[in-house]
Amino acid sequence: MIGPYLKILKKRSFSLLWLGQIVSQFGDRLTQMALIGFVYRIAPHSSLSLAKIMSLAIIPVFILSPVAGVYIDRWNKQRVMWVSDFLRGVFILTIPFLLGLTSLLFIYVFIFLSFCVGRFFIPAKMAIVPSLVEKKEVFMANSLISTTAMISAILGFGLGGVIVERLGIRSAFIIDATTFFASAFFISLMRIKEKSWFRPQDIIELSKKAITEVKNSFIFDIKQGVKYLWKEQETKFAVRTFFVLFSCVGALYVVFIVFIQDTLSSATLELGKLAVGAGVGLFLGSLLYGRVAHRFSVKRVINIAMFFASGYLIFFVTLLRVTPSKNFAFFSCFLLGLFAAPIIIAVNGLIHTKSEDEFWGRTFSSLEVVIHFAFLIFMFISSYLAEIFSPFTIILFVGIIIFSFSLVSLGGKGND
Template identity: 45%
Template sequence: MPRFRYIFTNRNFCVLWLSQIVSNFGDRLNQMALIALVTKLSPHSSFSLALLFSFMVIPVFVIGPVAGTYIDRWDKRKIMIISDILRGLLVAAIPVMLIFFKSLIPVYVIVLIVFSLTRFFLPSKMAIIPELVSKDELLIANSLTSTTRMIATVLGLVCAGLLVKFIGVSAGFYIDALTYFISGALIALINTRGPSRIKEQITIAREAFGSALKGSVLSQIKEGINYLKGTPNMRFVMKVSLLLMGGVGAISVVSIVFVQEALGTVTIDLGFLGMMLAGGLFIGTLFYGRMGSKLSKEKVIFSSFIASGIMIIAFVFLIMNTHSWILGWILLALLGVVASPILISANTLIHEAMPAGLGGRIFSAVEIVWHLALIVAMLSASIMSEYVGNAAILVLCGAVFVVSGIHGVSKSNKNPAPL
């Protein structure tokens, strides 16, 4: 199993990884600047914020399925470059629009277009990884990609929030635009013609590309859905995605209020808790990236769910009774360590089973499942918390993780094949 230092000798993957760091920070900066703008122009309006989040999410379900088909037809590298350039131009246009319009409607239109372009960018980024690394490097590549995204999200929200606060909303948009341009420039340095796993399947790739050009968009969407339904590994990953993102959605809604009530915290203190979680994710990635090839990915996923559930339940009860910041930091760091293998293993299973020519549709479908699970879980948890409390929701999420993990481990021992 290649170690991390070997994957960093892969120039193409390193460039993609660096562009991901830049673009992830840009995404968080964009979100914080948009929230600050909406609250400034429409203060105390939950409806305005709800509209903003709706325009961010709608493209996942409307554009995602169609985007996946075209991603499989077109050059993924060029898709990412064009997406970054267009997103940069559109984001830079927001402060200019505000000079002529005081309404939020033009902003909502730009947000809808930007997040529609993101539906082309993200699946392309995930689908191109097998073209840049060999099959035995997939686990480490996914370890770095998945965890970099998680860490950048946590740290990016903290840094972006402070940046917008001190330099202003308009300057935040301009810096955000710059990050998209830098990301596009880095991706332009990628050479997909080099040695890759795709070259091992060149005949299959040509046949898949040829059939994609001949088929209609709707028929190709149906083909991708049928592949997901008919492939055991893909069905397994879909179930894991529903469980994981459903839990994340429910936890994200109630955890902030729970921590504020239990520890009497302020927003900046929540940032430190997030940093401890990010640190745990990073450590877990390093460990799993080096040792993961020796383990069954399915059993690792189930075991991680069990350990994550235990950590969540322990966090709730210990924080409620001790009100200790130090204990909270330790438990969240441990949660990051044990949770990090779940998404890494799931993405690696997709890459290993993914045929050439279907990557865009597959990862677009995965994104839809993620967001659908997030939205349903967030809505359900927010309603339930009014009746049973935030702590009860967190304990329930932890218990579901534990029970699902135990069930999965016992079933995989009887039948090693994915469910």
């Protein structure tokens, strides 16, 4: 069973990429935990301050994702990856030396820049995989990268929480920077022949082309993608579900972090443990649902999963508030991950089966913009409301909304 994977890992360049992305993925999650610890230090119990920091990770999606491909198609992809991670390391390493300043502006700038260059790493990684393995091994190679990336992310959250709380924010950022330097080193050792048409003077030309891409192609394709998604009843259901789901996740994100920090009296340690629980739940839930997905109606699975996830969320936060228990919190996050896994898989599967493959690119690009927009907007709405209401109240309200939405959907037509 693991033989084919070991065969792929024997390919030197692929194994170096695999190692590099594991370390880089770990660094991504450590960055998030370090930022959470940083906000807890400068503005404890503030959902709004946390939302402002976390928005720096989301805004580059809108600014750079549409144009990153224009550059990556022209540049050497291996160089893009190691330079991207090297720059992330430099930007992150600069932050510890700025922690003593009274103004946070420079810290915000370097955090934003680190996430901006990160937008070039992922598409370059996905684009280079087919050139590292044989055509028949591409699917297995992507599967190996995705699975290990999820495991690395889970470990990043867990160990990140420990590192930030035990060693401090300054040390966490230094270790974080080291992971990106290590990733850049591994990737730089790859031996691959790539055509690169980039010249220094191309920067201006590519910038103009990128802007044109956004105006003439990206925006047009997004509109076409949304229109296409809205034609079919099934894809319309998928878009509506994703929009509601990510609006609620955005609304919950920062207030849930603050709620856990206040309830369990921990800046990052317990958050890291809960993230591990949720990650393991998502991983196992994905495996379990993948084995039985063909037996059930996709719509019904989505609605039932949302029903149980939201119902348990309400029960979880209510009981945790009354009797704070770290073990109960960990187990509950595991169950929430288990319940949520089928939703994401089922919605993506619904779009794949109900749309034509020639539209998949613009369809998923449109979907990515929609869900990130929903996440960002509702994250700020809930963080502003958290200045008036308690995080518990907002979590409870959001849980009731999801519960009601799933209940109405289950009672409606077209679930089978």
